Amino acid sequence: MKRKFVIGIDFGTLSTRTILTNVATGEIIAVAEREYPHKIIDKVLPDGVTILGPDWALQHPADYLKCASTTIQEVLNNSGIDPKQIIGVGTDFTECTMLPTKADGTPLCMIDAFKSNPHAYVKLWKHHAAAEEADKLNEIAASRDEDFLADYGGKISSEWMFPKIWQILNEAPEIYEAADRFMELADWITLQLTGVEKRNSCTAGYKAMWNKQNGYPSAAFFKALDPRLEQVIDEKMSRDIFPVGHKAGEITEGSSQWTGLAVGTAVSVGIGDAHAAVIGSGITKPDILLMVMGTSGCDMLVSNSDIKVPGISGVCEDGILPGFYGYEAGQSCMGDHFAWFAEHCVPERIEEEARAANKKVLELLNEKADNIRPGASGLLSLDWWNGNRSILVDADLTGSIFGLTTATTAEEIYKSLVEAVAFGKRMIIENFINHGVIIREIIATGGIAEKSPFIMQTFADIIGKPIHIAATQQGTAMGAAMLGAVAAGSRQGGYDTIQRAGREMGKGIKKTYTPRPEHRQIYDELYSEYVTLHDYFGRNSDSPLKRLKKIKIKTMVERKETGK
Missing domain, CATH: 3.30.420.40 (ATPase, nucleotide binding domain)
Structure with a gap:
């Protein structure tokens, strides 16, 4: 019986990292990493003319596809593994890293009419130029006693989805009108791989004010922000949210050409990068805090309890592991x-x-x-x-x-x-x-x-x-790989639960620092x-x-x- 493998693709702040992993053991067979050609766009657009204001942080979506293609091909070449032995692909992304697109996922910045408009580009998680919108959102939500605020520590950050959307509406209404969808890149990349839009519960719950029980805030709330936002969910987003570990779809003939992966390979719905690291570190039980220490720092844990903690980034049911409340700060x-x-x-x-x-x-x-x-x-x-x-x-x-x-x-x-x-x-x-x-x-x-x-x-x-x-080395990419194994399922040689994948593919503790x-x-x-x-x-x-x-x-x- 041939060994089975999965691929995990970690889209970080500065680069894409791809790993090829043995499904049965969690052994990393090959690793490849490539930096984004455009890096972080924070001074001037690629046109060399359009100057950005303070606190802007953009990226070019073409970089993600190029780096994913290059790193997947590299791990395949270096390992010698037949793509048909790869049963699943999982991806994770920084968040909230969002992009206005057409209905088919075409980024507006890749349309000639909009390539010199900063709001047509990817707004990276560290884009903080929507602070004014965030402040107004929080003020209006507090005045209306909106319940969702308590899930986010009492304040929505300027890094999150809706302040960024509102900034686009305020400063570039033509981009807002032209956009059929506003997408987290965690969902956009699975759309590129599968041809299917399936939004994940992790980034929706932590960065877009979605709740498993109540869904999104009401249309009345969005209207209170701005009458033009009243129907933003139904017009520009999606109410169909899929849990972490769910199968988003399969590699298509089109994506097979630029990835080198076999048509029909299972692809998991996306997940936030720090949340993937919890799974990748083999954490399958509550009350363990994971500190993800990279460009920024994220602090994640799962719990049996739903406690409203001020100042955190969010608490989301099933946001990290099914059956638990997942907490995030950072x-x-x-x-x-x-x-x-x-x-x-x-x-x-x-x-x-x-x-x-x-x-x-x-x-x-x-x-x-x-x-x-x-x-x-x-x-x-x-x-x-x-x-x-x-x-x-x-x-x-x-x-x-x-x-x-x-x-x-x-x-x-x-x-x-x-x-x-x-x-x-x-x-x-x-x-x-x-x-x-x-x-x-x-x-x-x-x-x-x-x-x-x-x-x-x-x-x-x-x-x-x-x-x-x-x-576990490459913990974030490993978490994505584990979700690829879950998307494939046990019939294909993967796993039916995230917990099982974490136990089998996780590597435990390698060192302890004592005070x-x-x-x-x-x-x-x-x-x-x-x-x-x-x-x-x-x-x-x-x-x-x-x-x-x-x-x-x-x-x-x-x-x-x-x-x-």
């Missing part, structure tokens, strides 16, 4: 945070030392920061370089560093930035616990968790709890100061950080209008 800036510092703030001495040692700059910074005792630098930072996702839910907040002197070194600043993200993570965890959500264990996955012992030990020291590293008692007291003191700064700058509607951002935006608008 931080908008993690790997982004460290990459920014390495790119813009490192002195020449660090770069020269890294080159001499044949090391990456961040690798050297980790080593140097690890030798600095907690509290010795006198620094404390706020981790809001991309705004705050949890627990303040405020994209207008910006990062800060306190305690700088002329004696401060680059490695000290870097250590403070790492500590800031860990302090923010501790706030999220304590917010869950203080509102009755049980957390019995913490597991971490993602590039940072796998590659940086310094960062993970710092997190354990600050959070004050052991942090286990999932043994160091000698650092506990100083980190408790620093955390107390972090909370003070967090509340002063973050909960203050007239925060100096917000005033500074208003001045920045005003200046940028004036520059755009005058061309100077």
